[in-house]
Structures are given as structure tokens and as C-alpha cells.
Amino acid sequence: MKNTLKENAEALALRTVLGYINGKDPDDAIEKVLEWADKFDEKEGTVAKQRELIRRELGNKDGNWYKLVKSFWTDIDPSVRQRTFENFIINATILGGRRKAEARKKYGCNIPWTILIDPTSACNLHCIGCWAAEYGNHLNLSYEFLDSLVNQANEIGVRMFLYTGGEPLVRKADIIRLCEAHPDSQFMSFTNGTLIDEKFAEDMLRVKNFVPAISVEGFEEATDSRRGKGTYKAVENAMRILREHKLPFGVSCCYTHENYKVIGSEEYFDWMIEQGAKFAWFFTYMPIGVGSPTSLMVSAEERAYMYDRIREYRKTKPIFTMDFWNDGEYVKGCIAGGRYYFHVNANGDAEPCAFIHYSDTNLKEHSLIEALQAPLFSEYAKSQPFSPNYLRPCPLLDNKGALAKMVHDSDADSTDLSAKEDVDDLCAKCADAADNWKPVADSIWQKTHPGAPL
Template sequence: MGNVKQLIDNAVMKEAFRYLQKDPMKNLPKLLNWADKVMVNDVYRPALQTFREISEDPANNWNILINRFFNELNPGIQKKFLINFMVNAGMAGNGIIQKSKEKYDCNVPWAILFDPTAACNLNCTGCWSAEYGKDISLPFPIMQKIIKQGKELGIYMYILSGGEPTVRKDDIIRLAEENNDCMFLSFTNAVLIDEEFASQVERVGNLMFAVSVEGYEDETDMRRGKGTYQKVMDAMDILQKHGIIFGFSTCYHSKNTEVVGSEEWVDAMIAKGCKFGWYFTYIPIGKSAVPELLARPEQREFMYHQMRKFRTTKPCFILDFWNDG
């Protein structure tokens, strides 16, 4: 990185990480107190205070999540996340983004989402992906160009969608490796995740996964095909074994809302190793769309309240795509 501030921030974060590794939950409050004293930009002070309160309350669900971060993840991945996500995509990157906004007089996003390919290895009910564009993919140089231009604007967070990104395993590993100052999040049906691929992900360290799952076996296989649920569970076990960051990506609809909105199911996903959960609601798209799967108004209201309850009770970062803005 050419930006001096980012280089300094990275060096500071590396030292902080070494200190944290010795005894994470004991040293975190001390580190936060130190950061409060040396902080020159007050914009981060409220967040710092929130983290301090969390770190001092062992019963807090976010405290438990932080514990899970240090206890369950590969140390190299921990380090990559703290530097690439917290510093590059967060603190330092935000400063560059603000300057880019002023320079170009336009909005500059915090993250860029792109589809490496429209191809998919599944044929899910109500999904357009298996019907259109099976041969449409972004050439690798174009993906690199997107990231290069994004970094010039201060963007260090990239989200891969599709299609199924892991259809191009080698290319997304190469993207992560050649842009090792960025953080990548890939949506995936997880069917193609195996030991060899997980080993490569563990090696590069800056690739996370949002794993599509729509409830237990009956609910997931209903849309995604018989046997998919078990393959997803196996993939989660592999990711957890390698200490890789992953979470669940769940589309709720008229047939599964009560299941995926239950505490029992979220607890089951946490037990599998999920560190975050991202909820979407079904939107009919494509010629084979199924309008009957649209969630009813009362189901959408139920999910709205459940997600906000989970945020205060579960050691898992919950996102609500439709209502978080």
C-alpha cells in the first residue's frame, strides 16, 4: 500500500494483535484504554466505548462472539481480518473514500459486489441463475481491474455473488492472494467446498463465506435439491476445521419462516461455527419464479423483530438485508 497512514495503521494493528494473542479477553480492555488515549479522530470514539463496555461484560453476547473469534479461527485468518477488514476496509480506507467523494463529487461505496460468473451448479426452485447466462463470466483481468480501481477510491471490501462463485475456485483464490490487502466475502451454496479448497482459503486468509441454507434438511432440500442440506453441513464442518470465517445466508419465504426465525435454528447454526447470519426474503425473479413463496406480511414482521432480538442475545452478527438500509 502506498498510503502512509495505512502502513502505520497496519503496523500498529500487527503489534496490537500480538498483544491480544497472549490473552485476548484479558488484554482487550487494556488495549481499548490505550487506544482511547492516543486516538486523534473522535469519529471512532463512540465505537471504542461500545467495545470497551462489551469487553468488560463476559455475559454480553458480543463478548462471547469476540471469544469465539479468538478461540475458533485460524490465527492467520484472525490477523488478516483485523488488518484487512478493520484497518484497510474500515479506518484507513474510510479516510481515502471521503477524499474520493470530495474529488469526484459523488458517492463512493464502502464495498463492491460483483459476480465472477452467472453459472451455478444447482437448480434451485424460483432462482433465475440456473436458467440464464450459464456461459457468462467476468474475465480475470476485468475482476482485477475492478479491484484495482476500487482500491484507488479507498475500497478494500469485495463481495462475490453469482451464480456460484466457487465454480471458479482457482480464480477467487488467485484474486484473494493477489489482493492480500483486501477482504473478500463470497456467497456460496457450499456444495463445492472440500478439504483442498479450504486449505487454500486458510492459506490466503482473506476470504470469508456466506453459506446458503434455508432451514433444516426438509426446508433446504425443498428448494435446493435432495441431499443439498447434508452437503452444506459437511462444508460447514470443513470450514470450521480450518478456522475459516463463515456464516449463514438465509432466504426466508412462506414455507420456512417459522423455522429459520426460531432461536433453536439460529443456535444450531452457531453450534456449526457460523459467526454471522445474513437474512434475505424471497423475491420472485425469472420465468420460473414462484410467487407462492413470498413471505406473508405477518411473517416479514415476525422476522424483523426476531432478527433484532437475536442481535442482543446471540453470539452471532445478524444482518437484515431488507431493513438495515
């Protein structure tokens, strides 16, 4: 789906800023981009607070945020930097934002910012506690399906796509083909990194709109014990290749009862930065799937420890971090069910979230709009936020019974590809965690948001 003539005219005007992004001097570029943002937002003032915050943080030349932004000029290929900015800011956020607002009114449902897609259930590794490992190697979404989904999404303003899996790079030829076919969309991928080689890096440099987030469990022993011997070295090799090609990448970290201290350590943060990662996503282990052990779940105290560590490093380390559960306060709780995102599994089922394997709509039989309007996503839209304390965002992990109610009320089925999991059984596995986290989360919330409801 291409931009309309009006959008192209707007994009052309917005592209003046790309000249600044392309400039050689980052200080000059930062100042000009901020001046441009001030003018652009002058009338509406919708991001006035954010502009002020960015100006303050980037004004400190010794600060971590200044160092991170500057590194995009020293470490990243200029044409990739430009395309990434264009797709994130202009296409996905500004132009896409308008289309999304119109679509929301027209169709009366949530319109997401991004869609997570499993192009395949196949994976070349077999990680402990990963549902993908149990799914087998037999399901793939065709190129035509993926292309149609991207086109339908572009129509309603969605320009961001994030691959999960399985190991998405098992399908790297189709992934590159999709990047080429949709240069105005941004593609990202969670990956174990072991399939990144020189040829793939050359392809990434050519298409410019693909950014990987490599999964790591800590240092060599922890990574290899969960993902298999030799994985850590393969990951470091992939990061070296990306660094040498001046390609942006991030890290995806799943913290568990066993590795949370390492993942939350300064040494580990410094390692990610040294490797060249520009962002890190943190997830906590969830016992998804029949037979998944609950023993790997973090305790309430361990989750609070990660809350503190990540916030601390956010003030000092030049890497952008996002903690999928503990950052619920920045997005008013749960973002699933199409509110900001939803997930399509390798069978084409539209699931509310990558962690919630229940669905009432398959995208091989229904359009994207039909999936967004279907009962399960409507239940999500009706029920969000699940708690006024946004540190308890999740209908599975933090709010007992909330997920089961939505699944029952919408008549959704388990979409687990290996063994169907009863939603009441799944919720029962998380009940203690929800009970234990509530007092800890409430105490943090009261300290950080005095007077806000609980």
C-alpha cells in the same frame, strides 16, 4: 494497488494493535484493543458512542457478545484472525475510509464500501426462485477483468469484495489467485457450500483473506426441497471442514412465506452456532425475474415477525446477524447505487444492487469511476433515503414507483441475463407488499423512534 508510503507508515503504527489480536489471552487482547481504540479516537471522538457500547457489551462475561468475540480466539486460526482484522479495520475502514472521502470530493459521486461481483453465471445447483438458476452457464468475468476492477477499487479506498452469482466457487482457482494477488483486500462469498473441500480449505488457510457465507434455507427438508436432494448434508460437511481448519464462515438465509418460522426459530439459530457460524445474513425473497412467483414473498406480519426474532436473538445468541431490509435503520435506508455498495453481474454490467437488475454502464467498456458517476447511480444518490422511515428502505419493495422512476429517468436497461424484465411489471409485482408493509413499518418506527418523521 499497494498502500502509499504515508499509508504504510500509518498502517505500521496501527499494526501495534495486531500484536494484541495475536495474543493468546482473549480477555487481555479485548482490553488492550479497547484501550487502543480509546486513544486512537481520542481527538476526533467519531466513534465514541460505539466504543462505549462495545465496552459495555464486552464487559459482561456472561453476555452473547463477549462469547462471540472470545470464540474468535478459541475457534479461529490466529493468522487468519489477524489478517481479517487488518483488512476489515485497518485497510477497509481506517485507511480506505480516508481514500474514499477524498475520492468522493474529487469525483462528486458515491464511493462504496464494498463491491458485489458475480464472477460467473454458472451454478451447480438449480434452486427454486433463484434468478441465477435461470441465467445459464455461459457468462464468466475473466481473471484480468476482476483483477483490474479490484485495482481500480483499491485506488479509491475500496478493500472489500463480496462474490455472488451463479455459484462463485465454480471459479475457485481464480478466486484464490485474486486473494493471493491482493492480500490487503478482504474477499467474501455467498456460496451454496457444496464445492468446499479439504483442498479449498487448505488454500483458504494459506491466503487468509477469504470468508464464505453458506446459503441455507432451514433444516434438511426445506434446504433440499429448494436447493436439491443432498444439499443439506453437503452444507453440514462444508461447515465441518471449515470448523476443523479453524476458518471463519457465516450463513446466508433467504426467508420466504414458507420457511420464515424455521429461519426465525431458536432451534435454527442454535444450529448455526453449533455448526460454528460467526455471522448470519438474512434476506427476504423478492420476485426478481420474469415469471418468479410472488407467492413466496413474506406478508407484512411475517416480515415484522422476523424483525422481532432477529432483534431478540441479537441480545442472547453469540452470532452476528444482519437483516438486509429490516436493519435499514442502522444505515439510514437503502445502501445501493454505490452509497455503501453496488453489484457487477457476470456480464460486467454495473447494477445498483444485487436485487436490482437494471444498468446504464458496462464495466468492460467503462471505468469504475465512470460507472459510479453514470445517471442511474446518480439517480440513486439523489433519491436516497427513499423514505424517512428507514424500515421502508427499498425503492422496489417498500416505495411504490421509486425504482421505475429512476430507471426511466436514467434510460437504464434490464440486465436480466435470461429474459428482460420491464421495470413497471417488476414494480407492479411488489406493489401490494409495499402497501401492506407501510402501516406495520410506520407503527414499529413510531414505537422505536418516537417523534421521528415517517
